[in-house]
Amino acid sequence: MAVEIENIVFTPERLAKANEIIAQYPEGKQKSALLPLLHLAQEQYGWVSAAVMDYVASILSIEPIEVYEVATFYTMFHLEPVGKHVIEYCRTGPCCTMGGEEVYDHLKKKLQIDAGETTSDGVFTLKEVECLAACGWGPCFQIREKFFLHLTPEKVDDIITELRN
């Protein structure tokens, strides 16, 4: 069950980072900080709720709609609560050619969930993404910043076991 945190505010470190980012851009062009700030917010809260979007809007002195339209356009922002580890699996052609479909079937069986779902213990969320620019090292998925390459069913088992502990 999602518990929406009402009092959204960056940690002091993140607020300092946010201000540093905002100051990079020319005078009057602070809206350029929107995507960086959304990444910062997702890093802190795990996902981007409407309350988080409103908070980011207030920092940049822009209308909430200006944040809603951006957060809903870019696929990296989770618009619903997610598990501890979001597995973003590449489903595009070249990875499939390298065996990605078989590995994906194995992963789904292992986790007992389908794309868009979270395991009952809240540890893994599975998301399908498009080409991650790692084709020759595929099949692959990423969890936050980290890439997991040259996947096989065995490797998938090892990764899941390790992350569960």
Added chain:
Amino acid sequence: MKILTEYIHHPGIETLSVYRSVGGYRAVEKALKSMTPDEVVEEVKKAGVRGRGGAGFPMGLKWSFLAKPEGVPRYLVCNADESEPGTFKDHYLMKSIPHLLIEGMIVSSFALGANKSFIYVRGELMYVIHILEKAIQEAKAAGLLGKNILGSGYDLELIVQPGGGAYICGEETALLESLEGKRGNPRNKPPFPAVKGLYQCPTVVNNVESIATTPWIINNGGDAYAGIGIGRSTGTKLISASGHINKPGVYEIVLGLPVEEFIYSDEYLGGIRPGHELKAVVAGGSSVPILPAHLILKTATGESRLMSYESLSDGGFATGTMLGSGGFIAMDETTCIVRNTWNFSRFYAHESCGQCSPCREGTGWMTKVLDRIEHGHGTPEDIDLLVDVAKKIEGNTICPLGDAAAWPVASAIRHFRDEFEWHIKHPKEATLPGAVYRGSLSLV
């Protein structure tokens, strides 16, 4: 001949000190201390280097279009949004030898009169963003970035900007929209970014690999660069190779290398995996026409096909393809072309920004029809329907994503029509697990 990757395996090459020890940042010293910006532009023009992101537009020519109104800032934006399926060479270059891109950004920004430049990196490569930021800090500390670089009087600030997950932001005007904090909707051109770009100021957008060639061009001269390669395909190109080959990875090749040698020589891809044979190749990223094996190795007139812009385009779309991003995907006889086409089609439907009706609706329709055919519910009219929809998208959109969605479908049907017909005529057989049409294998 290695222009970009000579030192890529050197231990510590990601650090400033090691990069400098192999000659790094000599081009910054040379350009800023002994050349004028126009002289740098001239060398890049002489080099004839073509945009390495996929369009192949001459870089020096693009630079010469930059408007220079008095008192208006100019911007150089590096397009590191690499998202073309099959392409991973910019990812490889940036994470391995970040200082090469930074050095290229300094000399290129100097040439264009930009004092604040951006490297827009797709958000999924956040770890690469951190690598670039670290390298920028090193360069700043060494006086290679910031105010009065090396006492030359030239100031430059380099900013790394993350994307958020959107293939369309690889299109230069959509990238600029994203940089401005908006949805990645491409702009109508004209006006071109060279006149009205970032913040409506004159802007040049260049690919990572393109920018990375500039230090070598400064150090060795544009004529030397133009002496490498073949015809109007000068220099070297990073090819991202994936698929059913023995040695997938990134390869720096001299343009003009025969395709057959590239696929089968142990120096490159090492051939198709044991026990299998080549069926089809997508030579330049998913957007370029797919070709059957016999047409990727030789042109329709029987000439050896070379890895160059001209040779790969020989025969137009009837019998040829494009070098594009150099995302080289080799597929063997276990590949179902229908399934692969459906996969690519779904990619474009997902990535369409939605502005233009032909693209927004057309990519969705093509995907639905291909889904039907792949899963045993195709009708005989479906093939011509796909060709018709593809034709109606092509050329009718603000940006090339529409064309990019149409070309894989049109070319798959052009060269593998019988495979589509088999799926439609024999749905039970075609939908058995692991079933692949064996009739259209080209004899090599």
